[in-house]
Amino acid sequence: MPRALKVFRTPIGFHDAYVAAPTKKAALEAWGSTHDLFARGVAEIVTDPALTEEPLAAPGKVIKRSRGTTAEQIAALPTVERPDRAASGDEDEPQRSTSAKAKVKTPAKPKVRPKPPPPRPSPDTLEAAEAELEAAGRRHEDDTRTLAREQAALDRRRRDLERAQAAERAKLQEAVDRADTAYAAALKRWRAARAGDGD
Numbered sequence: 001m002p003r004a005l006k007v008f009r010t011p012i013g014f015h016d017a018y019v020a021a022p023t024k025k026a027a028l029e030a031w032g033s034t035h036d037l038f039a040r041g042v043a044e045i046v047t048d049p050a051l052t053e054e055p056l057a058a059p060g061k062v063i064k065r066s067r068g069t070t071a072e073q074i075a076a077l078p079t080v081e082r083p084d085r086a087a088s089g090d091e092d093e094p095q096r097s098t099s100a101k102a103k104v105k106t107p108a109k110p111k112v113r114p115k116p117p118p119p120r121p122s123p124d125t126l127e128a129a130e131a132e133l134e135a136a137g138r139r140h141e142d143d144t145r146t147l148a149r150e151q152a153a154l155d156r157r158r159r160d161l162e163r164a165q166a167a168e169r170a171k172l173q174e175a176v177d178r179a180d181t182a183y184a185a186a187l188k189r190w191r192a193a194r195a196g197d198g199d
Contacts, residue, residue: 003131005059007052010043015064018046020055023127030062041120 005020008027021027024038037043046052055063 007046007055009046010037015066018055018063020059
């Protein structure tokens with residue numbers, strides 16, 4: 001029995017890439033990724049019917065959907081200031097010499113990287129348990145069918161045995177009836193003979 005399809009999503013550029021696959025491994029292969037994106041928290045399972053309908057209609061095919069409009073994507077890009085104008089604050093001010101800018105420029109504070117979020121919990125244990133449950137269900141169905149076949153065979157044997165026994169009893173009963181009739185006739189003749197001898 002083939003495993004049920006699930007829909008997975010991961011960001012690729014300005015798009016979200018969806019794919020319907022039976023396992024995470026199959027999803028990673030469809031995306032062409034050699035890294036475990038699920039362990040890194042950048043890939044996930046999607047259950048929203050509005051988002052899963054199109055991928056489920058084309059299993060194994062990567063479906064890309066844009067995240068927002070082009071204007072929203074451009075607005076989301078980081079802004080970069082020109083160093084010769086950012087220091088003066090005036091676009092019309094002529095550029096200063098390198099030595100002058102070095103005196104005015106203050107050292108930039110080191111950026112503090114935010115602490116990465118904990119890795120997303122892995123559903124491997126759940127998927128393994130579900131697979132074992134499905135395998136047990138298939139095994140139980142096979143056992144039930146086998147038992148039903150054996151029971152049907154036993155029922156046929158019982159019916160055949162009952163017919164054979166009934167036929168044998170009828171035949172033996174006929175023999176008993178014939179022997180009883182013959183015995184009764186012989187006994188009658190014997191008694192008649194004894195009565196004649198007594199006269």
